[in-house]
Amino acid sequence: GAGVSQSPRYKVAKRGQDVALRCDPISGHVSLFWYQQALGQGPEFLTYFQNEAQLDKSGLPSDRFFAERPEGSVSTLKIQRTQQEDSAVYLCASSHRAQGEQFFGPGTRLTVL
Amino acid sequence: QQQVKQSPQSLIVQKGGISIINCAYENTAFDYFPWYQQFPGKGPALLIAIRPDVSEKKEGRFTISFNKSAKQFSLHIMDSQPGDSATYFCAASMYQLSGAQKLVFGQGTRLTINP
Numbered sequence: 001g002a003g004v005s006q007s008p009r010y011k012v013a014k015r016g017q018d019v020a021l022r023c024d025p026i027s028g029h030v031s032l033f034w035y036q037q038a039l040g041q042g043p044e045f046l047t048y049f050q051n052e053a054q055l056d057k058s059g060l061p062s063d064r065f066f067a068e069r070p071e072g073s074v075s076t077l078k079i080q081r082t083q084q085e086d087s088a089v090y091l092c093a094s095s096h097r098a099q100g101e102q103f104f105g106p107g108t109r110l111t112v113l
Numbered sequence: 114q115q116q117v118k119q120s121p122q123s124l125i126v127q128k129g130g131i132s133i134i135n136c137a138y139e140n141t142a143f144d145y146f147p148w149y150q151q152f153p154g155k156g157p158a159l160l161i162a163i164r165p166d167v168s169e170k171k172e173g174r175f176t177i178s179f180n181k182s183a184k185q186f187s188l189h190i191m192d193s194q195p196g197d198s199a200t201y202f203c204a205a206s207m208y209q210l211s212g213a214q215k216l217v218f219g220q221g222t223r224l225t226i227n228p
Contacts, residue, residue, distance in 0.1 A: 031213065033216075035216075040220075040221070041220055041221065042202050042204075042218030042219050042220050042221050043157065043216070043218050044218070045215050045216065045217070048211060048215065050212065050213070055212070055213060056213055059215075091157075098211075098213050098214065099214050102159070102214065102216070104156030104157050106154065106156050107156055
Protein backbone atom coordinates (compact mmCIF):
# COMPACT_ATOMS: atom_id res chain seq x y z
CA GLY A 1 0.00 0.00 0.00
CA ALA A 2 0.95 3.65 -0.29
CA GLY A 3 3.21 5.05 2.38
CA VAL A 4 3.51 8.59 3.69
CA SER A 5 4.07 11.05 0.88
CA GLN A 6 5.42 14.58 1.09
CA SER A 7 5.55 17.41 -1.39
CA PRO A 8 7.47 19.12 -2.69
CA ARG A 9 10.52 16.93 -2.26
CA TYR A 10 12.81 19.92 -2.67
CA LYS A 11 12.12 23.59 -2.04
CA VAL A 12 14.43 26.54 -2.48
CA ALA A 13 13.27 29.80 -0.95
CA LYS A 14 14.76 33.24 -0.69
CA ARG A 15 15.16 34.58 2.81
CA GLY A 16 11.94 36.22 3.89
CA GLN A 17 9.65 34.11 1.68
CA ASP A 18 6.80 32.01 3.07
CA VAL A 19 6.74 28.27 2.30
CA ALA A 20 4.15 25.52 2.69
CA LEU A 21 5.10 21.86 2.97
CA ARG A 22 2.49 19.13 2.49
CA CYS A 23 2.17 15.71 4.11
CA ASP A 24 -0.21 12.95 3.01
CA PRO A 25 -0.29 10.34 5.78
CA ILE A 26 -1.15 6.69 5.38
CA SER A 27 -4.90 6.34 5.00
CA GLY A 28 -6.61 5.75 8.33
CA HIS A 29 -3.69 6.90 10.46
CA VAL A 30 -5.03 9.21 13.15
CA SER A 31 -1.67 10.39 14.51
CA LEU A 32 0.61 12.70 12.54
CA PHE A 33 4.00 14.10 13.52
CA TRP A 34 6.34 16.68 12.01
CA TYR A 35 10.10 16.52 12.61
CA GLN A 36 12.97 18.76 11.51
CA GLN A 37 16.25 17.11 10.51
CA ALA A 38 19.29 19.35 10.17
CA LEU A 39 22.18 18.16 8.03
CA GLY A 40 24.05 15.35 9.75
CA GLN A 41 21.72 15.30 12.76
CA GLY A 42 18.86 13.21 14.02
CA PRO A 43 15.26 14.33 13.53
CA GLU A 44 13.83 16.73 16.13
CA PHE A 45 10.16 16.77 17.08
CA LEU A 46 8.15 19.78 15.98
CA THR A 47 4.47 19.05 16.48
CA TYR A 48 1.81 16.33 16.85
CA PHE A 49 -1.78 15.93 15.65
CA GLN A 50 -4.44 13.49 16.80
CA ASN A 51 -6.95 13.66 13.94
CA GLU A 52 -7.47 17.38 13.38
CA ALA A 53 -6.43 18.42 16.88
CA GLN A 54 -2.93 19.77 17.39
CA LEU A 55 -2.15 18.32 20.81
CA ASP A 56 1.53 19.19 21.09
CA LYS A 57 3.40 22.01 19.40
CA SER A 58 6.19 22.28 21.93
CA GLY A 59 8.92 21.68 19.32
CA LEU A 60 8.03 24.50 16.95
CA PRO A 61 11.11 26.77 17.06
CA SER A 62 9.33 30.09 16.66
CA ASP A 63 5.97 31.68 15.92
CA ARG A 64 6.99 31.72 12.26
CA PHE A 65 6.20 28.00 12.18
CA PHE A 66 2.57 26.96 11.87
CA ALA A 67 1.02 23.55 11.19
CA GLU A 68 -2.52 22.50 10.44
CA ARG A 69 -4.53 19.38 9.68
CA PRO A 70 -8.05 20.74 9.17
CA GLU A 71 -9.81 17.51 8.12
CA GLY A 72 -7.72 15.06 10.08
CA SER A 73 -5.87 13.76 7.03
CA VAL A 74 -3.51 15.92 4.97
CA SER A 75 -1.29 18.25 6.98
CA THR A 76 0.56 21.40 6.00
CA LEU A 77 3.58 22.89 7.73
CA LYS A 78 3.93 26.57 6.97
CA ILE A 79 7.02 28.64 7.63
CA GLN A 80 6.67 32.39 7.38
CA ARG A 81 9.51 34.81 6.62
CA THR A 82 12.02 31.99 6.16
CA GLN A 83 15.52 32.36 7.59
CA GLN A 84 18.73 30.56 6.64
CA GLU A 85 18.61 28.57 9.88
CA ASP A 86 15.32 27.03 8.68
CA SER A 87 17.25 25.07 6.03
CA ALA A 88 16.70 21.39 6.86
CA VAL A 89 14.79 18.30 5.86
CA TYR A 90 11.24 18.35 7.19
CA LEU A 91 9.91 14.88 7.89
CA CYS A 92 6.32 13.85 8.38
CA ALA A 93 5.35 10.62 10.12
CA SER A 94 2.00 8.98 10.74
CA SER A 95 0.84 6.16 12.95
CA HIS A 96 -2.34 4.17 13.37
CA ARG A 97 -2.55 5.17 17.02
CA ALA A 98 -0.74 7.60 19.31
CA GLN A 99 1.68 5.01 20.71
CA GLY A 100 2.02 3.01 17.51
CA GLU A 101 4.92 2.65 15.09
CA GLN A 102 5.62 5.86 13.22
CA PHE A 103 5.97 5.56 9.45
CA PHE A 104 8.07 8.34 7.96
CA GLY A 105 7.76 10.04 4.62
CA PRO A 106 10.79 10.85 2.44
CA GLY A 107 10.90 14.43 3.67
CA THR A 108 11.05 17.84 2.05
CA ARG A 109 14.51 19.37 1.78
CA LEU A 110 14.19 23.11 2.33
CA THR A 111 17.06 25.37 1.37
CA VAL A 112 16.82 29.05 2.28
CA LEU A 113 19.19 31.31 0.38
CA GLN B 114 17.72 15.42 30.37
CA GLN B 115 16.00 15.00 27.03
CA GLN B 116 19.17 14.12 25.14
CA VAL B 117 20.13 10.78 23.71
CA LYS B 118 23.85 10.49 22.96
CA GLN B 119 24.95 8.13 20.19
CA SER B 120 28.37 6.80 19.20
CA PRO B 121 30.31 6.34 17.05
CA GLN B 122 29.50 9.03 14.52
CA SER B 123 30.73 6.76 11.71
CA LEU B 124 31.66 3.09 11.50
CA ILE B 125 33.29 0.92 8.87
CA VAL B 126 32.90 -2.86 9.14
CA GLN B 127 33.95 -5.66 6.86
CA LYS B 128 31.28 -7.86 5.28
CA GLY B 129 30.36 -10.64 7.66
CA GLY B 130 31.52 -8.73 10.73
CA ILE B 131 29.54 -7.41 13.70
CA SER B 132 28.47 -3.77 13.75
CA ILE B 133 27.91 -2.24 17.18
CA ILE B 134 26.35 1.17 17.82
CA ASN B 135 25.87 2.57 21.30
CA CYS B 136 23.46 5.03 22.89
CA ALA B 137 23.13 6.57 26.33
CA TYR B 138 20.30 8.53 27.91
CA GLU B 139 19.73 10.53 31.08
CA ASN B 140 15.98 10.69 31.55
CA THR B 141 14.82 7.63 33.49
CA ALA B 142 11.23 8.33 32.43
CA PHE B 143 12.00 7.07 28.92
CA ASP B 144 10.16 3.78 28.41
CA TYR B 145 10.53 2.96 24.72
CA PHE B 146 13.80 2.65 22.80
CA PRO B 147 13.62 2.16 19.02
CA TRP B 148 16.33 2.01 16.40
CA TYR B 149 15.76 3.50 12.95
CA GLN B 150 17.56 2.91 9.66
CA GLN B 151 17.76 5.70 7.11
CA PHE B 152 18.97 5.47 3.51
CA PRO B 153 19.91 8.62 1.55
CA GLY B 154 16.86 10.47 0.32
CA LYS B 155 14.49 8.38 2.42
CA GLY B 156 12.80 8.84 5.76
CA PRO B 157 13.84 6.79 8.80
CA ALA B 158 12.33 3.29 9.02
CA LEU B 159 11.81 1.40 12.26
CA LEU B 160 14.26 -1.48 12.57
CA ILE B 161 13.75 -2.88 16.05
CA ALA B 162 12.59 -1.55 19.43
CA ILE B 163 12.77 -2.50 23.09
CA ARG B 164 11.09 -1.57 26.37
CA PRO B 165 13.07 -1.44 29.63
CA ASP B 166 11.48 -4.54 31.14
CA VAL B 167 13.76 -6.77 29.03
CA SER B 168 17.54 -6.73 28.61
CA GLU B 169 17.77 -8.03 25.08
CA LYS B 170 15.65 -8.35 21.96
CA LYS B 171 16.65 -10.14 18.79
CA GLU B 172 15.08 -9.97 15.35
CA GLY B 173 17.00 -11.81 12.68
CA ARG B 174 20.51 -10.35 12.44
CA PHE B 175 19.59 -7.35 14.62
CA THR B 176 19.84 -7.37 18.41
CA ILE B 177 19.22 -4.63 20.98
CA SER B 178 21.02 -4.93 24.30
CA PHE B 179 19.58 -2.79 27.11
CA ASN B 180 21.28 -1.91 30.40
CA LYS B 181 18.78 -0.07 32.57
CA SER B 182 21.16 0.62 35.48
CA ALA B 183 23.76 2.13 33.16
CA LYS B 184 21.09 3.92 31.08
CA GLN B 185 22.63 2.57 27.91
CA PHE B 186 21.43 0.52 24.97
CA SER B 187 23.12 -0.75 21.86
CA LEU B 188 22.38 -2.18 18.43
CA HIS B 189 24.31 -5.21 17.19
CA ILE B 190 24.15 -6.20 13.53
CA MET B 191 25.46 -9.71 13.02
CA ASP B 192 26.89 -10.91 9.70
CA SER B 193 26.87 -7.33 8.38
CA GLN B 194 26.11 -7.00 4.67
CA PRO B 195 26.78 -4.20 2.15
CA GLY B 196 23.01 -3.61 2.01
CA ASP B 197 23.15 -2.64 5.70
CA SER B 198 25.16 0.47 4.76
CA ALA B 199 22.98 3.32 5.98
CA THR B 200 22.63 5.84 8.80
CA TYR B 201 21.29 4.41 12.04
CA PHE B 202 19.52 6.43 14.72
CA CYS B 203 18.68 5.39 18.24
CA ALA B 204 15.73 7.10 19.86
CA ALA B 205 13.81 7.21 23.11
CA SER B 206 10.35 8.28 24.16
CA MET B 207 8.18 8.48 27.24
CA TYR B 208 4.49 8.86 28.01
CA GLN B 209 3.18 12.29 27.10
CA LEU B 210 -0.02 13.88 28.38
CA SER B 211 -0.99 14.40 24.77
CA GLY B 212 -0.75 10.63 24.29
CA ALA B 213 1.87 11.05 21.59
CA GLN B 214 5.02 9.02 21.26
CA LYS B 215 7.38 12.00 21.01
CA LEU B 216 10.67 10.54 19.83
CA VAL B 217 14.03 11.99 20.93
CA PHE B 218 16.71 10.91 18.45
CA GLY B 219 20.44 10.42 18.78
CA GLN B 220 22.81 12.14 16.40
CA GLY B 221 23.12 9.17 14.05
CA THR B 222 25.82 6.70 12.98
CA ARG B 223 26.84 6.36 9.36
CA LEU B 224 27.59 2.68 8.84
CA THR B 225 29.58 1.44 5.86
CA ILE B 226 29.97 -2.27 5.19
CA ASN B 227 32.92 -3.02 2.95
CA PRO B 228 32.47 -5.98 0.59
